[in-house]
Amino acid sequence: MKRFNAALRGELIKLAARKKYIIFLLIEVLICAFSMLVQALLSRFSDGFIRTGTFGLTFGLLGFFIRFFIPLIVFMAMCDLFSSEAHDGSLRASLLRPVSRFKLYLAKCTAVFITATLYLAALFAVTVTLELFTGGSLRTAWTGLWSYALDVLPLAVLVLMAALVCQLVPGPTLSMLVSIVVYMGLVIVGTFFSQLGGILFTSYSSWHNLWIGAPLPFMALLPKIALLVGYSTVMLMGGYLLFDRKDF
Numbered sequence: 001m002k003r004f005n006a007a008l009r010g011e012l013i014k015l016a017a018r019k020k021y022i023i024f025l026l027i028e029v030l031i032c033a034f035s036m037l038v039q040a041l042l043s044r045f046s047d048g049f050i051r052t053g054t055f056g057l058t059f060g061l062l063g064f065f066i067r068f069f070i071p072l073i074v075f076m077a078m079c080d081l082f083s084s085e086a087h088d089g090s091l092r093a094s095l096l097r098p099v100s101r102f103k104l105y106l107a108k109c110t111a112v113f114i115t116a117t118l119y120l121a122a123l124f125a126v127t128v129t130l131e132l133f134t135g136g137s138l139r140t141a142w143t144g145l146w147s148y149a150l151d152v153l154p155l156a157v158l159v160l161m162a163a164l165v166c167q168l169v170p171g172p173t174l175s176m177l178v179s180i181v182v183y184m185g186l187v188i189v190g191t192f193f194s195q196l197g198g199i200l201f202t203s204y205s206s207w208h209n210l211w212i213g214a215p216l217p218f219m220a221l222l223p224k225i226a227l228l229v230g231y232s233t234v235m236l237m238g239g240y241l242l243f244d245r246k247d248f
Helices: 002-016 019-045 056-088 090-095 101-132 138-150 152-168 172-192 218-245
Strands: none
Touching: 002 056, 002 101, 019 056, 019 101, 056 090, 056 101, 056 138, 056 152, 056 172, 090 101, 101 138, 101 152, 101 218, 138 152, 152 172, 152 218
16 A cells, blocks of 8 residues: 555656646636636626526536546546656656556556546635635535535546556557547537437536436436446456556
């Protein structure tokens, strides 16, 4: 466990050292502030017909960020830790450390997952803070927190999918492109072919919609939970097996 924790810290340090992730975090904050400004202007010029302060911002932006913005961060981070390191030879140095390939692979995936979760947490903190300044309540914030926490599970599946793609596709640029194309393809298929949407993990990116408001019975949700767990297991083991067979 100590070796895994050391490897995880190393991967997190690598991501933190790249300034682009700080820039994207600032972009996230600016998008939230701009959205709040637009809502405030709409409320003012519509004489209160369009109102804010009911945590519409918190839930309104969640769909965009969890489906498009944060997946982009996941793909970039995964390509940085796998494809870019394999391309420049630094991954070979990581393999010389006293840590097994499985722990190293898992550490890289976990580091990307933590990074994505931090972006999600920052989104929640910023939107809730902005909403509180415009009349939101802490009670509603709890519902928002629960919703954001639920969306972490499908986010983990996305991370493992990106890791798998990086093992299949050589080169950081091509890996990034293929990850985006595959993900968007799954999103489009799940959107326009409802009969397939139920078996694609991308259809559950807004996982909270199944639990909040008018939730489905737990027994109806159980197969969906098993589906996401199955995707995670297959992608984790498939990606690791490919990673383990590579000669860096």
